[in-house]
Amino acid sequence: MVHTHTLVVILFLIMFGYKTYLLLTNQTVKLELVRNKTKIFEMIFGTVILLTGGYLLYGKYLVEHSIPTWLITKFALFMVAIPLGIIGIKKSNKALALVSLLLFIFIYGLAEMKGFGPKKTLETPMVGDGVVDGKALFINECAKCHGTDGKLGLVGSADLSLTKLSVEELSSVIKNGKGTMPKFDYLTEAEIAGLTDYIAKLK
Ligand code: HEC
Known part of the structure; x- marks a missing residue:
């Protein structure tokens, strides 16, 4: 769009x-x-x-x-x-x-x-040394559309508890965006890994 x-x-x-x-x-x-x-x-x-x-x-x-x-x-x-x-x-x-x-x-x-895309505004939440708190990061960046449980579905957001995408495909959607979902190209690999771990737990 x-x-x-x-x-x-x-x-x-x-x-x-x-x-x-x-x-x-x-x-x-x-x-x-x-x-x-x-x-x-x-x-x-x-x-x-x-x-x-x-x-x-x-x-x-x-x-x-x-x-x-x-x-x-x-x-x-x-x-x-x-x-x-x-x-x-x-x-x-x-x-x-x-x-x-x-x-x-x-x-x-x-x-x-x-630009219309989101910008990094918050500190990355961490659990211990160098380990990203995927859930907290998800709540900061993603929950407004997907909901904390991944099911909210705002502006046509996919239900993440039902996603069939692989870890690579999930990372790619997060990095590049999809449809009305903006790209999160400012997230680091560790942050994206924290998010894909959290999405796996939603199933
Ligand atoms: C502005 C709302 C919005 C935000 C914020 C958002 N998303 Fe999305 N997301 C969407 C929409 C809309 C889709 C469906 C896109 C489509 O299929 O065209 C989607 C799809 C996805 C998919 C693909 C699921 C599938 O099975 O196809 C993943 C994975 C995903 N989002 C993860 C995330 C993560 C992780 C974040 C936080 C970093 C995030 N999203 C933030 C709106 C959003």
Whole structure:
């Protein structure tokens, strides 16, 4: 979902950037042509960006019970940039189109910097020297979606007490993510081993 969202945003930016370029360089005939040809795509892309963005926001809210300010800012700026861009291109207003393009790029940059994925925030819980407390780590990182017993199933999370995956496959899902599950690429091998041990005990 994050990838679909990013891809459509990039396509939208390229299209809008090109039109702004044509407008700024006074290529009005060509602009008119491109505008007519891309109108339908622009509508589709705009709708897909809003729908996928809304879905991602909702998922984040379910997991974290709050939406960070930068995401709200991003959403608000997007809702301003869209009409500015449409009016700018339609009325051939260079300033408006340029402001709108800069806004889109800024919004994109904001998202790239912050990202949707989780970041390491807590100390790794340990039981004794160099041995990770898999259960405590699971509760910190995973229980919000999977539940402490692995059965919660929030946002379509798999029931981990029923998983048929091998230790390697489990590690790979944790490292790389799957579907709406984010990747936990900041976890060390020892931490991942602690988690797979705990998941094995859930069965
Ligand atoms: C934001 C919610 C979320 C968090 C946090 C999360 N998961 Fe998941 N997890 C999911 C979803 C959703 C799926 C199902 C993905 C799919 O099949 O498309 C999943 C699937 C899995 C699977 C695959 C199970 C199978 O049988 O296919 C494993 C293993 C797993 N999660 C382990 C973990 C571990 C370990 C953590 C903590 C490091 C974790 N998850 C954190 C949402 C989450």
